[in-house]
Amino acid sequence: xxxxxxxxxxxxxxxxxxxxxxxxxxxxxxxxxxxxxxxxxxxxxxxxxxxxxxxxxxxxxxxxxxxxxxxxxxxxxxxxxxxxxxxxxxxxxxxxxxxxxxxxxxxxxxxxxxxxxxxxxxxxxxxxxxxxxxxxxxxxxxxxxxxxxxxxxxxxxxxxxxxxxxxxxxxxxxxxxxxxxxxxxxxxxxxxxxxxxxxxxxxxxxxxxxxxxxxxxxxxxxxxxxxxxxxxxxxxxxxxxxxxxxxxxxxxxxxxxxxxxxxxxxxxxxxxxxxxxxxxxxxxxxxxxxxxxxxxxxxxxxxxxxxxxxx
Numbered sequence: 391x392x393x394x395x396x397x398x399x400x401x402x403x404x405x406x407x408x409x410x411x412x413x414x415x416x417x418x419x420x421x422x423x424x425x426x427x428x429x430x431x432x433x434x435x436x437x438x439x440x441x442x443x444x445x446x447x448x449x450x451x452x453x454x455x456x457x458x459x460x461x462x463x464x465x466x467x468x469x470x471x472x473x474x475x476x477x478x479x480x481x482x483x484x485x486x487x488x489x490x491x492x493x494x495x496x497x498x499x500x501x502x503x504x505x506x507x508x509x510x511x512x513x514x515x516x517x518x519x520x521x522x523x524x525x526x527x528x529x530x531x532x533x534x535x536x537x538x539x540x541x542x543x544x545x546x547x548x549x550x551x552x553x554x555x556x557x558x559x560x561x562x563x564x565x566x567x568x569x570x571x572x573x574x575x576x577x578x579x580x581x582x583x584x585x586x587x588x589x590x591x592x593x594x595x596x597x598x599x600x601x602x603x604x605x606x607x608x609x610x611x612x613x614x615x616x617x618x619x620x621x622x623x624x625x626x627x628x629x630x631x632x633x634x635x636x637x638x639x640x641x642x643x644x645x646x647x648x649x650x651x652x653x654x655x656x657x658x659x660x661x662x663x664x665x666x667x668x669x670x671x672x673x674x675x676x677x678x679x680x681x682x683x684x685x686x687x688x689x690x691x692x693x694x695x696x697x698x699x700x701x
Contacts, residue, residue: 427500428442428495428500429441429495429668430442430495431492431493431494432446432468432492433472433490434491434492435492436492436493436494438468439549440466440467441466441548441549443466443468444466446476446493446500446503447463447464447465449500450472450476450479451464453503455475455479455482455483462475473491476489476491477489477490479503480499484502520552520554520555521553521554522543522547522555522557523554523556524556525556525557525558525559525645525648527558533560534633535557535560535640535642536637536693536695538640538693538700539640539691542669542674543557545669545700546662546665546666547665549665549668549669550662550664551656552649552653552656552658552661553652553653554649554653555644555662556645556649556652557643557645558643558644558645558648558688559642560636560641560642561629561633561641562627562630562631563630564613564617564630565613567630568593568609568610568612568616571594571597571612572597572612574685575597577685578685579597579598581685585684585685585686586626586627589619590626590627592615592619593616593619596611596615597612628641628690628692638695640692640695641692642690643686643689643690644688644689644691645687645688646689649662663682666678666689672698674693675692676693676697677690677692678690678691678692
C-alpha cells in the first residue's frame with residue numbers, strides 16, 4: 391500500500407476510470423480502485439466483510455471480461471451478480487479450470503485483480519478514500535508520524551469502515567508533559583494515579599506535595615522531576631521521547647472525540663478497536679492501549695516504522 395508522503399490525508403492516486411457502457415462505448419466511472427489488500431475472503435462461502443466486498447467489486451469493474459459486461463454496484467453487499475462476476479474473471483483472466491467464485495487475501499485471484507487492465511482509455515483519478523489527519527491543536531513541529539504508521543492507521547480505518555481518524559498527540563517535551571499532568575491532576579488527582587505507572591506517580595506526588603504553591607512553580611517542579619527521571623531512562627509517558635528516538639518508534643494517540651466528530655454515523659469505537667487489535671496481532675502495531683474509556687479518551691498505539699512490509 392502506497393501513501394503520498396506529502397499529503398497524509400490522502401492515499402496514492404490510482405488508475406481506472408472508464409468502463410464499457412451497455413451500448414459498447416466507454417463512460418467514466420465515479421469509482422476509484424484502491425491499491426489495498428482485502429483482509430478476509432470474499433465470495434462463495436467467504437467472510438464477506440463490507441469493506442472487502444467493496445474492494446473486490448471495484449477491482450472487478452476495472453477489468454474487461456469478454457462476453458460479461460455486467461457492471462457491479464459498489465455497495466459492499468455480496469450477491470449472485472458479484473459471485474458470477476468473480477467466477478467469470480477467474481475463468482477468463484486467471485485461467486482457472488474450476489472457478490470457485492471466491493477471492494482470498496493472498497490467493498491467485500486477488501493477485502491478478504490488482505494488475506491494471508489493458509484498457510485503451512484510462513485516466514488517473516485521486517482516490518476518495520480514508521484520511522488520517524492531525525488535530526488543529528497539534529503544532530507542525532509535532533506532525534512527524536512516519537508514512538508507514540499513517541498507512542497502518544489507514545488499514546485500520548478501511549477495515550472498520552470508517553472514513554477518517556484524527557491524531558491528537560505524538561511527541562511531548564518535558565515542559566508540555568508537566569503542564570498536561572498538572573491540568574489533569576487538578577481535575578482528578580486520584581484518577582491520574584490510576585492512569586500512570588510508578589514513574590508517573592513520582593511526578594504526580596510532586597503536584598500533591600506542593601499544591602499550596604503557585605501554578606507556575608508547581609509545573610516547574612514537575613518538569614524538573616520528569617527530566618530527572620528521563621536521565622535515568624525512566625519515561626513519565628511514552629510520549630516523552632527525543633526526536634531521534636521517535637523516528638524509531640512512533641507513539642501516537644488517536645482521539646476518540648475528534649475522530650467521532652469527523653466520522654459522524656460511520657464512527658464505531660468497537661470496530662476501530664478491533665481493527666487496531668487485528669493489526670497488532672499481525673505485527674503492524676507494536677503496542678495498543680485502549681484508553682477510550684479513560685479520561686484522555688484515545689487509542690494509544692506504538693508503531694516501529696518499516697517493521698513489516700505493508701500489503
